[in-house]
Amino acid sequence: MQWITGKLSDLVEINPSIRLERGSEYPFVSMDLILPYNRPVEARELRIFSGGGSRFQDFDTLFARITPCLENGKIAQVKNLSGGVGFGSTEFLIFRGKKDISDTDFVYYFTINELFRLRAIQLMVGTSGRQRVDQKALSNEEFTIPPLPLQRNIVEILGSLDDKIEHNRRMNETLEQMAMALYKHWFGEGEDEQQLSDLIDINPKINIKKGTPTSFVDMKALPVDSMSVSDDHVIIKPFSSGSKFIKNDILFARITPCLENGKTAYVDFLEEGQPGFGSTEFLVFRAKDNCCPQYVYCLSRDPEFRAYAIKSMVGTSGRQRVQTSSISEYLVAKPDADLMRRFDETTKDWFSQIRGNTKEISELKKIRDFLLPRLLTGEIEVKVAEEQVEEVLVGG
Numbered sequence: 001m002q003w004i005t006g007k008l009s010d011l012v013e014i015n016p017s018i019r020l021e022r023g024s025e026y027p028f029v030s031m032d033l034i035l036p037y038n039r040p041v042e043a044r045e046l047r048i049f050s051g052g053g054s055r056f057q058d059f060d061t062l063f064a065r066i067t068p069c070l071e072n073g074k075i076a077q078v079k080n081l082s083g084g085v086g087f088g089s090t091e092f093l094i095f096r097g098k099k100d101i102s103d104t105d106f107v108y109y110f111t112i113n114e115l116f117r118l119r120a121i122q123l124m125v126g127t128s129g130r131q132r133v134d135q136k137a138l139s140n141e142e143f144t145i146p147p148l149p150l151q152r153n154i155v156e157i158l159g160s161l162d163d164k165i166e167h168n169r170r171m172n173e174t175l176e177q178m179a180m181a182l183y184k185h186w187f188g189e190g191e192d193e194q195q196l197s198d199l200i201d202i203n204p205k206i207n208i209k210k211g212t213p214t215s216f217v218d219m220k221a222l223p224v225d226s227m228s229v230s231d232d233h234v235i236i237k238p239f240s241s242g243s244k245f246i247k248n249d250i251l252f253a254r255i256t257p258c259l260e261n262g263k264t265a266y267v268d269f270l271e272e273g274q275p276g277f278g279s280t281e282f283l284v285f286r287a288k289d290n291c292c293p294q295y296v297y298c299l300s301r302d303p304e305f306r307a308y309a310i311k312s313m314v315g316t317s318g319r320q321r322v323q324t325s326s327i328s329e330y331l332v333a334k335p336d337a338d339l340m341r342r343f344d345e346t347t348k349d350w351f352s353q354i355r356g357n358t359k360e361i362s363e364l365k366k367i368r369d370f371l372l373p374r375l376l377t378g379e380i381e382v383k384v385a386e387e388q389v390e391e392v393l394v395g396g
Contacts, residue, residue, distance in 0.1 A: 027086035190333030
């Protein structure tokens with residue numbers, strides 16, 4: 001089968017025409033919904049279309065064209081749009097398969113490949129910090145892609161890995177929702193109240209000698225709408241300064257806009273007794289003996305608590321922070337000791353399962369990212385890749 005070489009505009013549809021009615025509501029996808037190197041994205045809101053923004057239909061690829069979003073890997077395939085069409089950020093380039101030339105699903109994998117992204121990054125123009133990909137220049141760049149049958153084989157291989165990744169991610173969401181529902185049901189109300197400081201320690205003291213190689217997590221590694229930090233985002237570096245934490249602590253972003261965006265994490269990536277450190281903009285929460293870590297995590301995700309934290313921020317515009325004293329004084333319903341014990345026993349297994357799913361996601365991503373460039377260049381045969389992926393999925 002002969003591979004196809006041509007300008008990008010000859011191989012894929014770029015910003016294809018879609019008709020939307022001004023004044024009508026359509027699904028809207030903002031840039032913040034795109035998770036780096038995560039295939040699917042779905043709209044979470046409807047907005048009135050007034051004529052601006054990118055336009056797309058189900059299964060189109062949304063490709064961030066602005067720095068640093070492109071460098072961070074914000075590329076996704078949109079799906080489940082109400083009515084099949086929608087619009088979004090003006091900072092998306094929209095890619096779609098070209099009839100008889102390229103498969104729409106293949107286009108997603110083609111554009112997340114590092115070689116393609118590097119070519120796009122090299123074509124950025126504009127002032128520092130606000131550079132954008134030059135669409136015309138990218139359209140004229142020459143690329144080589146496999147023939148359609150091979151494209152579909154590649155999609156089937158890589159798609160099976162991404163399907164499993166998405167399955168694990170959905171399972172984690174369900175488990176976390178179950179924990180939150182139980183937390184609300186058992187601890188949402190009560191006649192007696194107590195300060196949060198009676199249940200948790202805030203920024204508890206941990207000794208780490210300067211220069212000691214230690215697990216490090218920065219702010220961008222914190223998830224927005226899930227509890228686990230991917231192992232890929234935990235690095236080892238000499239301790240210098242920053243927040244310090246151990247297993248089962250909760251990391252709570254205290255600065256704007258990270259707090260408003262929901263950045264919070266459960267520390268499930270460390271071994272017992274192993275310390276870690278991270279951004280100075282984390283508040284570290286730890287359950288006291290009359291509490292449990294899962295309760296503290298659910299509380300840190302509670303919309304009422306987050307609204308209180310946001311309201312209590314102080315500082316200049318754009319650099320506001322939550323103060324420890326404000327969090328300490330937050331009032332919660334005094335939990336029943338027996339319910340706390342039952343909550344701990346019930347949710348511990350759920351959190352453990354989330355951790356296992358997260359670790360598997362990390363491994364599946366590594367396999368996908370290893371195979372992707374090799375399949376796109378023909379370095380590895382489809383049959384060999386199929387066997388490797390089947391072994392991984394069956395074994396998992």
